[in-house]
Amino acid sequence: MSADETPHVSILVVAYHSTAFIRQCVDGIAAAAVATPHEILMIDNGGGDTEALVRAELPQVRIVPSEGNIGFGAGNNRCAAHARAPFLLLVNPDAVPQPGAIDRLVAFARSTPDAAAWGGRSYDPSGKLDAANFLALPTPADFVLSVVSAGRLRRGGLPEDATQHGAVDVLNGGFMMVRADVWREIGGFDESFFLYSEEVDLFKRIRDKGYTVLVDPGVKVMHDAGSGDALSAGRIMFMTIGRMHYARKHYSSIGAVVAGWGIWAAALKYAVFGKVLAGLAPTKRERFAALSQAWTPIVRERQRWWYGYRTGNEGR
Incomplete structure (x- = not known):
C-alpha cells in the first residue's frame, strides 16, 4: 500500500x-x-x-x-x-x-x-x-453453574460444526x-x-x-x-480479576456477590481436583499439577480479585 x-x-x-x-x-x-x-x-x-x-x-x-x-x-x-x-x-x-x-x-x-x-x-x-x-454475555447464574459444568461459563457462539455465518454475543x-x-x-x-x-x-x-x-x-x-502459557498463575489471576470487574460493573450488588462466590467455588474445584488427579494419573501429572497451582491463589487470595480492578492494575 x-x-x-x-x-x-x-x-x-x-x-x-x-x-x-x-x-x-x-x-x-x-x-x-x-x-x-x-x-x-x-x-x-x-x-x-x-x-x-x-x-x-x-x-x-x-x-x-x-x-x-x-x-x-x-x-x-x-x-x-x-x-x-x-x-x-x-x-x-x-x-x-x-x-x-x-x-x-x-x-x-x-x-x-x-x-x-x-x-x-x-x-x-x-x-x-x-x-x-x-x-456468551454472562449472567450471575452462569458463574454459579460453572461450578458444575467443567468450570466454563455458558457457551455462546456458533455451533462447532457451523459452516454458515451467524450472530453471536x-x-x-x-x-x-x-x-x-x-x-x-x-x-x-x-x-x-x-x-x-x-x-x-x-x-x-x-x-x-x-x-x-x-x-x-x-x-x-x-x-x-x-x-x-495458558495455565500460568498470573494469567488466571488477571482473568479472574477481569471477570469480577465485569460483574461489579454490570450486575447488582447481590448479583456481583453471587458471581464472586461462583468464581471462588469453581476455583476450589480446579485446585482440589487438579491436585488429586495429579496423583492418580501419572501420565498427566504435570498438567494436573499446573492446573491446581494456577487456581490455588484464587482460592487463597480472594481479596486480590474480589473487587475487580480497583486502580486498574491489581495483581500486576
Missing part, C-alpha cells in the same frame, strides 16, 4: 514482550490481507523489546508511542486513535491469521454493513478450536473487527479493565446499542492463547 493510499482496515496490535511471536504475526497478516489495503499499528506495553525488534526488522508496522504497561484495552485505544481505516481489526501478537483470512473478513463486513463487528474462528497450535470462540478478543464509527460511538474499550473481560464489556455495550455482531466460521486464525 502506498503511503498516501487510505487503508481499508487498520490492524491494531498490543505487544507485551512479544519478540518470539511478532514476526510470525506480521507475516501472517501480510498473507491474510493480500488484496486488502491495510495498515498495522503496534504499541509496546512491555519494556521496549518488541518495539526495538519491529523498528529494526518490520518497517511496515507503524509504532504508536509507548506509555508503559497501560493494559490491553488502553493500548488498543491508543492505536485506534491513530487509525485511518473504516474498520479496526484487533490481532493479538501471538495470533497468526491464516492465508486470505483478512481479505475474507473485510469482504464479509462489506456484505453485512448493518452489523457493528465481525470475527472468525481461532484455533490453538494443535488445531483445536479456542474456547474463546464460544463466549461476543467475539474472540484475540482477533476481532469493529466498525471505526461504532468504536468511537461507544468510546472503545473501558480502560478500567486492565486485562481480560474488556472485550465482553465492549460487546455488552455494542449489543446494548442494538447492533449485531457476526462470525464467519470460514475466517481462521491460529492463536497460541496465553503466549504458550
Whole structure:
C-alpha cells in the first residue's frame, strides 16, 4: 500500500514482550490481507523489546508511542486513535491469521454493513478450536453453574460444526473487527479493565446499542492463547480479576456477590481436583499439577480479585 493510499482496515496490535511471536504475526497478516489495503499499528506495553525488534526488522508496522504497561484495552485505544481505516481489526501478537483470512473478513463486513463487528474462528497450535470462540454475555447464574459444568461459563457462539455465518454475543478478543464509527460511538474499550473481560464489556455495550455482531466460521486464525502459557498463575489471576470487574460493573450488588462466590467455588474445584488427579494419573501429572497451582491463589487470595480492578492494575 502506498503511503498516501487510505487503508481499508487498520490492524491494531498490543505487544507485551512479544519478540518470539511478532514476526510470525506480521507475516501472517501480510498473507491474510493480500488484496486488502491495510495498515498495522503496534504499541509496546512491555519494556521496549518488541518495539526495538519491529523498528529494526518490520518497517511496515507503524509504532504508536509507548506509555508503559497501560493494559490491553488502553493500548488498543491508543492505536485506534491513530487509525485511518473504516474498520479496526484487533490481532493479538501471538495470533497468526491464516492465508486470505483478512481479505475474507473485510469482504464479509462489506456484505453485512448493518452489523457493528465481525470475527472468525481461532484455533490453538494443535488445531483445536479456542474456547474463546464460544463466549456468551454472562449472567450471575452462569458463574454459579460453572461450578458444575467443567468450570466454563455458558457457551455462546456458533455451533462447532457451523459452516454458515451467524450472530453471536461476543467475539474472540484475540482477533476481532469493529466498525471505526461504532468504536468511537461507544468510546472503545473501558480502560478500567486492565486485562481480560474488556472485550465482553465492549460487546455488552455494542449489543446494548442494538447492533449485531457476526462470525464467519470460514475466517481462521491460529492463536497460541496465553503466549504458550495458558495455565500460568498470573494469567488466571488477571482473568479472574477481569471477570469480577465485569460483574461489579454490570450486575447488582447481590448479583456481583453471587458471581464472586461462583468464581471462588469453581476455583476450589480446579485446585482440589487438579491436585488429586495429579496423583492418580501419572501420565498427566504435570498438567494436573499446573492446573491446581494456577487456581490455588484464587482460592487463597480472594481479596486480590474480589473487587475487580480497583486502580486498574491489581495483581500486576
